[in-house]
Amino acid sequence: MTDPIPPCRSCGSDKLQNVLSLGQMPLANATLTADQLREPEPAYPLDLAFCPRCSLVQLTTSVPPQKLFDTYLYFSAYSQTMLQESQLLAERLIESRKLNSQSLVVELGSNDGYQLQYFVTKRIPVLGIDPAKNIVQVAEAKGVPTLCSYFGRDLAVELRTKNKLADVIIAKNVLAHVPDSNGFVAGIGVLLKKDGLGVIEVPYLKDLLDKSEFDTIYHEHLSYFSVTALNELFRRHGLALKEVERIPLHGGSLRLYVARDGEPAESVRSLLRDEEKWGVTRLETYRSFAGQVAHLKESLKALLKSLGDKGGRIAAYGAAAKGTILLNYCGIGPDILDFVVDLNPHKQGRYMPGVRVPITSPSQLLEKMPDYTLILVWNIADEVIRQQSEYIHRGGRFIIPLPQPKIVGE
Numbered sequence: 001m002t003d004p005i006p007p008c009r010s011c012g013s014d015k016l017q018n019v020l021s022l023g024q025m026p027l028a029n030a031t032l033t034a035d036q037l038r039e040p041e042p043a044y045p046l047d048l049a050f051c052p053r054c055s056l057v058q059l060t061t062s063v064p065p066q067k068l069f070d071t072y073l074y075f076s077a078y079s080q081t082m083l084q085e086s087q088l089l090a091e092r093l094i095e096s097r098k099l100n101s102q103s104l105v106v107e108l109g110s111n112d113g114y115q116l117q118y119f120v121t122k123r124i125p126v127l128g129i130d131p132a133k134n135i136v137q138v139a140e141a142k143g144v145p146t147l148c149s150y151f152g153r154d155l156a157v158e159l160r161t162k163n164k165l166a167d168v169i170i171a172k173n174v175l176a177h178v179p180d181s182n183g184f185v186a187g188i189g190v191l192l193k194k195d196g197l198g199v200i201e202v203p204y205l206k207d208l209l210d211k212s213e214f215d216t217i218y219h220e221h222l223s224y225f226s227v228t229a230l231n232e233l234f235r236r237h238g239l240a241l242k243e244v245e246r247i248p249l250h251g252g253s254l255r256l257y258v259a260r261d262g263e264p265a266e267s268v269r270s271l272l273r274d275e276e277k278w279g280v281t282r283l284e285t286y287r288s289f290a291g292q293v294a295h296l297k298e299s300l301k302a303l304l305k306s307l308g309d310k311g312g313r314i315a316a317y318g319a320a321a322k323g324t325i326l327l328n329y330c331g332i333g334p335d336i337l338d339f340v341v342d343l344n345p346h347k348q349g350r351y352m353p354g355v356r357v358p359i360t361s362p363s364q365l366l367e368k369m370p371d372y373t374l375i376l377v378w379n380i381a382d383e384v385i386r387q388q389s390e391y392i393h394r395g396g397r398f399i400i401p402l403p404q405p406k407i408v409g410e
């Protein structure tokens, strides 16, 4: 028996249409210890639906948040690309908003403080908010004051009564993870100073579809935003979407600037027009994406099989959430992959969820010299390839799975 489809997370419509089912999936970030290999692993359906009324694309299953975030092992500070982007964003905001020791910068989903640290070094007061206890401890130890909590309208009201109002609110890659999108956006409206600015980053739905990035669909990631859907969500809570930029992070993201009033700039209007032309409001757009994903699975499996048949040994790079989805959906397990490498020492010695391939250090690429290494973190493929030039020099080859599987390094 399947559960009834819930109402739309944004507009409440009860007419959601299922567009893609990735099947039963383990939690994408729940890497396993050796002991846990003896136990059964929880799995949940991973189904994507489209709202014909507000165009929001969303998951129809919600896993209880405690299961997802309590011991979240994702320490974003490990990617150089993200650190550089974060420093640049801080510098731009400090200058354009004339931030000083009287200002307050609040970050929602502040992780280990990797973004706020660039304000702290400039003596600008900050407040991080993040629900994962172990990560909050890391942030605090770095000198980034952080509240261990979920963010929503209630917390915003509480902060407001304590006279903690924000000049800038940053929310990077978190809105898409929030079950109550309306409460979260309303909270931003409550917490912003009258002339404050919200800077919100979300992975961009159009990039996901255009580049077949189906592996960015996972249980933590509840909403898949277009500018069309966001525009309606913000307006519902009295916020204006003033400007929008497309940025390359996470396979293509939007950086949105929201304020309490103001008119949308041309950047917003032109993306709205582009989306309309592209088919953001049409069900067929999403149905054809589902066909694309099924095709990608077949071609990747065929490539790996033919390499394996010729005696090629294959490893993978990046024990990230998207890696879990790609490996499990495509059925790529220990029969095909020898191991997965990851720079994050917290993940080494553990196993990929579902497929249970062991995770080890990137130094193993040179020690074991697998013939091919499948880059699961294709969003930082350039960085990986640069770091592993010696591996390529000695004859190793990388496989980039998306949007079409291809071998690089020859």
Ligand SMILES: [Zn+2]
Binding pocket: 008, 009, 010, 011, 012, 013, 051, 052, 053, 054, 055, 056
């Ligand atoms: Zn809707």
